[in-house]
Amino acid sequence: MPQYAVSAPPWLRHALTAQAGPVPWDAVLRGALACGPLLLAAVLADRPGAGVFAALGAMLAGVNDRPGSRRAAVTRLGAPALAGGLGLLLGTETAQQAPHAWQLSAVFVLCGLIGGTLSAVGPVASACGTQFLVTTAVGAGMPLPEPAGERALLFVAGAGLLLVLRIALPGRAARSGGPRRFDGERAAVAAVYDAVAALLEAVGTPAASTRRAALTAALDHAQDALSGPRLRRTASTAAERRVHAQYAAALPLAEAATALAWSRHAPLPGAAVGPRRLATAVRAAAPAGPLPAPSRGDAALCALDDALLHAADTFDKGTAQALHARRPAPSAVLRKAIGPAGREYGVRVAVCYGTATAVAQALDHTHWYWLPATAVFLVKPDLGPLASRVLCRALGTVVGAALFAGLAALLPQPAGLVAVAGACGALIPVAARHFAAQTAAVTALVLALAMLGGEPQMAWVRCGETLLACAVVLVVGHVPWPHESGGxxxxxxxxxxxxxxxxxxxxxxxxxxxxxxxxxxxxxxxxxxxxxxxxxxxxxxxxxxxxxxxxxxxxxxxxxxxxxxxxxxxxxxxxxxxxxxxxxxxxxxxxxxxxxxxxxxxxxxxxxxxxxxxxxxxxxxxxx
CATH class of the missing domain: 1.20.58 (Methane Monooxygenase Hydroxylase; Chain G, domain 1)
Incomplete structure (x- = not known):
């Protein structure tokens, strides 16, 4: 009998696929030290509401706590935290000044337009837009006594605690005996040299195009890691100038490796040895030592040899001029925000955000803010395809709500709720590998925060709100739109x-x-x-x-x-x-x-x- 291969459709394969990689133990520790202690201190001070907003800030900062340099983390975590504090301030004041449902929905439409256009600028701007819209809904709907200004300060303080932990705690390289300063930058630059070596090993094989794409991703990550804020316009120390120069020395190597992958159809034995040694030298902040010289058979091989010579000189002397990526001008950022992608994205988010708010207000229940806050995550195409987002969001919410309902019934309160929140805060960096797992961790944490704030256990109501948000985004945010989404x-x-x-x-x-x-x-x-x-x-x-x-x-x-x-x-x-x-x-x-x-x-x-x-x-x- 003939054999037929059964393959799942692309949308289902994407929903079932999780990211691979080592467990980010550093981020797990930061998540545990941020959420749990904040809530415990607030409960002991008889101010659970204050702990809720601080833990919320730490939780959303933990979602953005990804591998990279410490200085890049200042922007990656700090900018969304400030946007979230602004959202809490605006949402709380709007709920007080706009008592009618149509007024609140109109304000949310305008906020959705701003947050959506901002999200089209880049990853950090997208995180800012997401936190701004989520906290606007939370500020308008969460029934806690803290005033608007205090809510915003508590939220920023919670995110700030996780950022301080990100900067202060030593990384894996420092714990293993390597230098602590610029360990994130050095790891990113070393990954570039490893990617160059991998591409050279794949020259003449079908894997060359995949390795070239991996090299581009490594260069992008290193560029972001080196672009963090600094007190001066130029590199302030010799160590910093060295790591920038080592990144610049990788650019001609990447160029030569790309040219070889394009022009040659036979493997290059031993060509990857030099870049591998350079990667090791970057991680150890040490000289490169002797590097094997490739043959100079054609122009691409000559370029590879010259690039290795250039890298050896840079590593041994550290005198090469650092090369910095050009930062986009404010006018370029504005053009991207109001360009076709920004306009389409902004209108789509505004319609979904406003519709979800209107539907939630019509239902007239205590947790109406869950609906627009959930719609924000579902309408964002940079978080994955629509079908995958909807399926994973629904599944993750049901699993997270079921786990929380069981734990809430068994554990003593409020100590048990604090423990659940602390454990979920630690799990978020690991759960970020899959949207459903991340949703489950966030759902349990949010439900714990709601109960600590004085609300009853509402796990199954949360499931209903999520399914309703999925329907709103499907019907309003995608079906009637004639053009493609995702920019x-x-x-x-x-x-x-x-x-x-x-x-x-x-x-x-x-x-x-x-x-x-x-x-x-x-x-x-x-x-x-x-x-x-x-x-x-x-x-x-x-x-x-x-x-x-x-x-x-x-x-x-x-x-x-x-x-x-x-x-x-x-x-x-x-x-x-x-x-x-x-x-x-x-x-x-x-x-x-x-x-x-x-x-x-x-x-x-x-x-x-x-x-x-x-x-x-x-x-x-x-x-x-």
Whole structure:
């Protein structure tokens, strides 16, 4: 009998897939030390309401507590906390000044528009918009005696405690004997060198494209880790300048590895040894030591050898100039917020947020604020495809409510509720691997906070509110919209524009490797964002997934054009001209994307080696 393979649909596979990786024990410890002690202190002081708002701030900060550098965490945790405090202040004052349901719904529509457009700017802005809308609903509906200003201060203080723990507690590298300062930055930069090594190991194999995407993700993470706030405009210490220079030294290595993956069809034995040693040296904050020299057989191999020489010089002397990513201008941020993706996202969030508020007000029950707060998480496409969000939210809420109902019946109060909240706060970083698990942990924690605030046990009411919020988002937020959601078109347009600038810089005889590497980073980063949006849209239900049909082919063509341009840049550095096959490939990809005629990669006069542009540093004594 013939065998037929049974495969689950994409939307179901996405809902059942969890992220892999080591357990973030540091984040678990911070979550346990933030939520539980805050609630315990408030209960002992006979101010449980104050503990509720402080623990709420710590909980939402724990949701954003992801791996990275300490300084990057200041923005990643601090900015959403301030937005959440503003939401609590606004929501509490609005509930007092707008007694009619239609007035409250109108204010929430306006807030949803602001929070939605803000969420289109980037990940941190998205977290700010989410916390602003969630806390606006909580401030307007939670029946606790604390005034608006005190609520906001308590919320920010709770998030601030977790941020202080994030900065003060030593990380895994420090506990294992490594230097504590800039351990997050060094780990991110070391991951870049490991990703370069992995790509070199995959040259000539089908895994090369996947490894190139992983290298882009590692570079994006390192760029974010190094972009945290500082007291001065320039790097303030030698150690900081060194780690920035080590990141800059990884850019030509990434370029050479990408060119090799694009142009070669045979493996390169031993090519990954040098980058692996550099990754080890970054983690230990030590010199690189001897590095094996690859053969200089063609332009890409010459570029790899030159990049290793440059890295060896940087690691041993630490004198290379640090390269910093350009920060987006305020005008660029504003254009992104009010652009097509921001407008579509803002209107969608506003309609769902306002409708959920109106429905909840019509039902007229104590926990009406749960409905709009839940709708905020469900309407956000950056949290995953709609079908996956709805399924995981419903399942996680039921599981979390059932567990809490059993624990609330068995454990003594209020000590048992404090213990449940502390345990859930510690579980949130681990549960973040899957939306259903995270929902279960958050549901149990929120129900514990509600009971500590003096409300009865309402676990099954919470389940009903979640299912109703799912229906509101499905009916109002997605079904009637004629176009695709998730910003796929806007992100593809941004990627096309960034690659346009990158290709023009390479092929129009612009000198300056630092500028080229910066433009290359922006091109590949926008491509990664577009690819992530396309993958989310492809995992939607079939009626929604069909709206982005063809986007995958466009993204693949953009990636091929970016890779071909990188190979062209490497050959231009080596010989001053582009070989005919690469020129033809570049023009072919540009023609497929409607860019033909804009770029004419004409051969340049031949030059001696890499002297066509400013040379990388000379050979270092640390090379074997």
């Amino acid at each position: 796929v078109t806007a992100r593809l347009t941004a990627a096309r524009a960034a690659i346009h600038v990158y290709v023009h810089h390479v092929l129009a005889e612009h000198d300056g490797r630092a500028d080229r590497w910066t433009l290359r980073r922006e091109a590949y980063r926008t491509l990664a964002e577009a690819r992530a949006a396309i993958d989310r849209a492809a995992a939607e239900l079939p009626p929604l997934a069909r709206r982005t049909a063809g986007a995958e082919r466009t993204a693949a063509a953009l990636e091929r054009l970016a890779d071909a341009t990188t190979a062209c840049a490497v050959h231009l550095d080596d010989s001053g001209h582009i070989p005919a096959p690469q020129a033809a490939a570049t023009c072919h990809e540009a023609q497929l994307l409607g860019l033909a005629g804009e770029f004419r990669p004409l051969p340049r006069p031949a030059t001696t080696g890499s002297a066509a542009k400013e040379p990388l540093p000379a050979r270092s004594s640390s090379r074997a």
